[in-house]
Amino acid sequence: MIKRVLGCALLASLMSCGNSKPPLDNPSRGSIIVAADESFQPLVTQLTSAYSGIYPDAHFKIVFKPEQEAINMMLQDSARIVFTTRLLKPNERAVLNQRKITGANEKIATDGVALIINKANTDSLITMAELKLIFSGQIKHWGQLNGGNQKSPITLVFDNNNSSNLEFVLNTFKVNNVKNLRIFTTHSNREVIDFVRKNPSAMGFIGVNWISDSDEPLSLELAQDLRVMGVSDKLKPTKRDDYFQPFQEDLGMQRYPLRRPVYILSRETHPGLGEGLINYITRDAGSLIIQKLGLWPRTPYDRVINITK
Known part of the structure; x- marks a missing residue:
């Protein structure tokens, strides 16, 4: 009789454990x-x-x-x-x-998608109209840009084929086909930064939070030897103040065109x-x-x- 009671108790315990769910x-x-x-x-x-x-x-x-x-x-x-x-x-x-x-x-x-270039490239200003021509394949060389200081082809560098950076830019400029564009993809935003640092003809596209924290040693390290391009949505800008970078105030005041x-x-x-x-x-x-x-x-x-x- 005692064995039977113990057996039932053990069975009930096992059934109870089986039905219990982990706490939320x-x-x-x-x-x-x-x-x-x-x-x-x-x-x-x-x-x-x-x-x-x-x-x-x-x-x-x-x-x-x-x-x-x-x-x-x-x-x-x-x-x-x-x-x-x-x-x-x-x-x-x-x-x-x-x-x-x-x-x-x-x-x-x-947030903003930052356009970064090699420090040796002094052509750090660009318009949305010029970017549209680049992504339509009509502008292929730095020398075709207003104030361009080099004749090499523009290499567009993104972090991944399916990244938010690439999708955002392609949607912004209504690009349906990239076959004729000089686009290179890496595996991360950090690799984009490294690629641009080594290649003066590159234009990289990264999330601005990678380089915008002035108190973070990694941000300061990554931002070395790079220029962040100023972008203008004016067709014919006449002064430096017509261009904006993807940093806090210009994001908040909605002045930087490539914000998201x-x-x-x-x-x-x-x-x-x-x-x-x-x-x-x-x-x-x-x-x-x-x-x-x-x-x-x-x-x-x-x-x-x-x-x-």
């Missing part, structure tokens, strides 16, 4: 996978590290992929949230709708760690980190200064 994560505890386009690596790394510093039991596994692959990870439930430059397309939204997942999207900042939004997209179905991170980023603390990185946060942090006589 919450805004201060748990582990989730975050996917992001590689152009946002400095931004995502600093934001998640700061959050984990506040909540030691919050853990983020960050996977950097080209933007489309990062979005696909979120749609396939291989990542909880994703940092992107765009919202979901209708067919992508349908994937979540089929699973009855409302999800969420939040704009967190304004930064979103966080989520598939979270409960108030979890993803929601906690999003709330942190869209409020004061997150805004301060975004500002420090040289981007323009969705809600700029107001500094109140009291002056006493």
